[in-house]
Amino acid sequence: MFFRMLRGAMFRQKGKMLMIAFTILLGASLATAMLNVMMDVGDKVNQELKTYGANITVVPKESSIISELYDVEDSDSTQSAHLLESELGNIKTIFWAFNIVDFTPFIDTKVTLSNGEETKLVGTWFNHHLELPTGETLDTGIANLRTWWDVSQGGWIDEQKNGFDKSAMIGSALAKKENIKVGDAIEVKTKNSKETLIVTGIYDAGGDEDDYIYTSLAPAQRLANCEGLLSSIEVSALTTPDNELARKAAKNPEALSVSQYETWYCTAYVSSICYQIQEVITDSVASPVRQVAESEGSIMEKTELLMILITIFSLIGAALGISNLVTASVMERSNEIGLMKAIGAKDGSILGVVLTEIMITAVIGGVAGYFAGYGFAQIIGWSVFGSAIDMKPMVIPIVAVAIIAVTLAGSIPAIRMLLRLRPAEVLHGR
Amino acid sequence: MKKQNMFFRMITASLLRRRSRMVVALLAIMVGATILSGLVTIYYDVPRQMGEQFRNYGANMIFVPSGSAEGIKSTDVDSALTYIDKDNIVGVAPYRYETVMVNERPVIAAGTDLDGANATSPYWYVTGQWPQENGQLLIGKDIAELYGVGEGDTMSVTYVPASDTETSDENTKEKGTTVEFTVSGTLDTGGSEENYIFMSISDIEKLTGEKKSYDMVELSISAGHDELESYVDKISGDVPSVSARLVKRVTQSETTVLSKLQALVLLVTVVVLLLTMICVATTMTAVVTERRKEIGLRKALGASNKSIIREFMGEGMMLGGVGGFLGSFLGFLFAQLVSMNVFNSSITFQPLLIPVTLVASVGVTALACLLPVRSATEVDPALVLKGE
Numbered sequence: 085m086f087f088r089m090l091r092g093a094m095f096r097q098k099g100k101m102l103m104i105a106f107t108i109l110l111g112a113s114l115a116t117a118m119l120n121v122m123m124d125v126g127d128k129v130n131q132e133l134k135t136y137g138a139n140i141t142v143v144p145k146e147s148s149i150i151s152e153l154y155d156v157e158d159s160d161s162t163q164s165a166h167l168l169e170s171e172l173g174n175i176k177t178i179f180w181a182f183n184i185v186d187f188t189p190f191i192d193t194k195v196t197l198s199n200g201e202e203t204k205l206v207g208t209w210f211n212h213h214l215e216l217p218t219g220e221t222l223d224t225g226i227a228n229l230r231t232w233w234d235v236s237q238g239g240w241i242d243e244q245k246n247g248f249d250k251s252a253m254i255g256s257a258l259a260k261k262e263n264i265k266v267g268d269a270i271e272v273k274t275k276n277s278k279e280t281l282i283v284t285g286i287y288d289a290g291g292d293e294d295d296y297i298y299t300s301l302a303p304a305q306r307l308a309n310c311e312g313l314l315s316s317i318e319v320s321a322l323t324t325p326d327n328e329l330a331r332k333a334a335k336n337p338e339a340l341s342v343s344q345y346e347t348w349y350c351t352a353y354v355s356s357i358c359y360q361i362q363e364v365i366t367d368s369v370a371s372p373v374r375q376v377a378e379s380e381g382s383i384m385e386k387t388e389l390l391m392i393l394i395t396i397f398s399l400i401g402a403a404l405g406i407s408n409l410v411t412a413s414v415m416e417r418s419n420e421i422g423l424m425k426a427i428g429a430k431d432g433s434i435l436g437v438v439l440t441e442i443m444i445t446a447v448i449g450g451v452a453g454y455f456a457g458y459g460f461a462q463i464i465g466w467s468v469f470g471s472a473i474d475m476k477p478m479v480i481p482i483v484a485v486a487i488i489a490v491t492l493a494g495s496i497p498a499i500r501m502l503l504r505l506r507p508a509e510v511l512h513g514r
Numbered sequence: 515m516k517k518q519n520m521f522f523r524m525i526t527a528s529l530l531r532r533r534s535r536m537v538v539a540l541l542a543i544m545v546g547a548t549i550l551s552g553l554v555t556i557y558y559d560v561p562r563q564m565g566e567q568f569r570n571y572g573a574n575m576i577f578v579p580s581g582s583a584e585g586i587k588s589t590d591v592d593s594a595l596t597y598i599d600k601d602n603i604v605g606v607a608p609y610r611y612e613t614v615m616v617n618e619r620p621v622i623a624a625g626t627d628l629d630g631a632n633a634t635s636p637y638w639y640v641t642g643q644w645p646q647e648n649g650q651l652l653i654g655k656d657i658a659e660l661y662g663v664g665e666g667d668t669m670s671v672t673y674v675p676a677s678d679t680e681t682s683d684e685n686t687k688e689k690g691t692t693v694e695f696t697v698s699g700t701l702d703t704g705g706s707e708e709n710y711i712f713m714s715i716s717d718i719e720k721l722t723g724e725k726k727s728y729d730m731v732e733l734s735i736s737a738g739h740d741e742l743e744s745y746v747d748k749i750s751g752d753v754p755s756v757s758a759r760l761v762k763r764v765t766q767s768e769t770t771v772l773s774k775l776q777a778l779v780l781l782v783t784v785v786v787l788l789l790t791m792i793c794v795a796t797t798m799t800a801v802v803t804e805r806r807k808e809i810g811l812r813k814a815l816g817a818s819n820k821s822i823i824r825e826f827m828g829e830g831m832m833l834g835g836v837g838g839f840l841g842s843f844l845g846f847l848f849a850q851l852v853s854m855n856v857f858n859s860s861i862t863f864q865p866l867l868i869p870v871t872l873v874a875s876v877g878v879t880a881l882a883c884l885l886p887v888r889s890a891t892e893v894d895p896a897l898v899l900k901g902e
Contacts, residue, residue: 378637397552
């Protein structure tokens with residue numbers, strides 16, 4: 085009897101039930117899409133903020149104090165401390181290796197151009213292809229870390245092409261001063277050696293770098309007489325915004341208690357990633373670039389908070405919408421409930437029939453809504469960030485519980501109100 | 515006149531009589547309108563508020579002396595600043611660099627407007643105090659390590675004029691001027707600033723004994739890329755001794771990231787609005803469908819289809835108007851709440867949004883009423899009244 089009534093109700097009022105299912109579908113899809121986008125927005129924005137360049141620089145221990153005083157002291161470059169090129173791959177073996185997005189080595193030296201003019205030459209990776217001991221591959225270099233460079237003439241040096249180690253990119257200011265064009269050969273020399281490089285690109289960086297020459301690592305190391313050595317490494321890592329613990333740890337990791345240390349070490353704070361890089365690169369000092377690291381944190385926090393509030397708001401809206409409709413649809417069934425009571429149905433069984441009906445509708449709407457929400461989330465992900473939104477399985481139970489709670493909250497008070505009415509009055513109409 | 519009176523009386527009576535159901539409908543419309551006005555307000559305000567956050571990345575424009583000029587005079591800075599909208603200037607920090615001696619070692623000293631530097635470079639991480647008065651120094655982390663000094667220590671800084679070092683080698687007793695400073699804090703930036711010492715402009719003038727022009731000026735301006743470029747063109751063209759440049763790294767990246775964030779909020783707003791509007795429409799449809807009997811009765815009593823539709827639409831639009839009006843204020847409150855929580859600043863009220871919200875909610879409710887009323891009026895009254 086229960087099932088016959090149920091089936092009857094479901095099919096007889098197809099239109100009405102469809103409408104409820106549709107509204108629940110909308111609410112569920114809204115909740116699914118918003119929750120997923122909210123949970124993923126931090127990672128996505130973090131990726132976007134990588135356009136600001138590296139947030140960690142690694143320099144040799146000794147030079148971290150006097151590096152800027154080179155201009156004044158003009159020390160012999162072979163004398164001062166350097167990092168080892170052979171250890172570069174180690175950066176991708178640290179605990180937070182997965183969060184290291186890009187890293188690029190640098191070796192810089194003063195060179196003399198053929199007309200006697202002095203300038204700075206920097207050897208680096210452009211789009212280096214790296215095979216890691218773990219079997220992974222990584223394409224990294226300053227093409228990723230200097231996204232703001234405007235290569236106005238020519239193009240980036242392509243390390244996949246032959247002869248890249250005879251190429252150079254020069255800054256726009258230097259090109260203008262020395263009247264160098266793309267395709268020209270420039271001769272640079274130091275007291276150690278001499279190289280002839282072909283200019284393949286002229287860039288506008290909007291800073292000091294406009295006066296420099298960039299070339300690949302090998303010729304720069306020969307010029308500086310530092311084979312296999314590096315003067316600095318820039319690392320771009322995805323980090324968690326700093327908190328009190330991170331600030332305390334940044335000062336002195338030894339001051340932490342064991343459990344605090346564990347938490348700190350296993351969280352992607354910029355300070356813990358720096359610490360881990362120092363562990364794998366001999367005699368190095370890794371320090372956060374405050375300009376990038378601090379700002380990143382605050383922008384990510386704000387964006388996440390903004391999305392959380394918008395999500396909560398739209399969820400409340402959806403919940404009100406659903407429970408509203410459910411209430412309205414239950415109220416309109418006063419006649420039916422009155423009739424059931426009149427022919428002797430118990431309050432409990434009426435409640436059971438009506439609730440089961442609505443619950444079945446809610447489940448159908450909710451399941452369909454989850455998939456619709458999946459679609460919405462992906463639309464947002466692809467059109468804004470150009471990548472898929474990571475669907476968290478955690479969202480499914482949250483949405484399910486929310487839908488059931490909202491439907492119950494919408495229907496039970498209405499049913500109870502109707503049960504309190506007298507059947508005779510209801511059937512008579514008012 | 516009388517007819518219109520009757521119309522309103524019927525509408526209000528019908529709304530009041532069916533209080534509970536109308537409350538349901540009104541609530542639905544209000545929620546929709548709140549979401550509409552709240553999200554749109556946030557969407558309009560986010561670029562401005564987020565733009566302010568992006569000023570954390572530091573200066574986005576610098577003035578350097580143009581070609582022939584030795585330095586930038588402070589009067590030139592003032593005249594260049596007149597080209598920039600005052601409200602958009604977050605901070606201005608002029609810098610003057612001198613090589614000074616501390617313990618017989620050369621160190622670069624930067625004289626600046628310290629408050630301005632604080633505003634242009636909010637990411638500077640200072641251990642100790644930011645210098646408050648003259649005679650106080652802010653020293654880079656590397657300098658602090660090199661000399662083993664910290665907050666509260668004194669540091670004597672010697673300035674040897676460039677001409678003295680060449681001409682008066684034998685005159686070793688004359689070693690320039692020495693001034694004692696108190697270190698108020700150490701600076702951690704992860705950049706070259708860690709090798710400098712910072713002092714106020716008047717201190718560096720006292721130390722060097724001369725008033726010189728600035729070597730460069732850093733500016734932090736909250737404006738979009740195009741606006742900044744127009745400032746650069748105007749200043750470089752009109753102020754002869756100043757050459758303004760954009761800090762590409764900051765401006766370029768800001769444009770990329772900010773446009774993504776704006777697109778995100780826009781898309782979220784559109785999706786949420788679309789779903790909410792459909793939700794409101796279904797609720798209204800349910801409320802109207804429930805009154806098929808009433809429609810049948812009226813038809814049986816001889817009401818024309820047109821008058822029934824008009825009455826129902828009037829009812830719906832009245833609800834839409836009231837709901838939209840309440841919702842537009844609630845939405846502003848919500849947007850304000852979000853803004854206070856996220857950005858710690860209040861949101862600008864968009865008066866234009868009230869009519870927009872009103873029109874949208876009236877439109878949606880009218881549309882949502884129209885369809886079920888139409889289908890109800892097409893049915894034979896006898897069938898409707900009989901039930902089913």
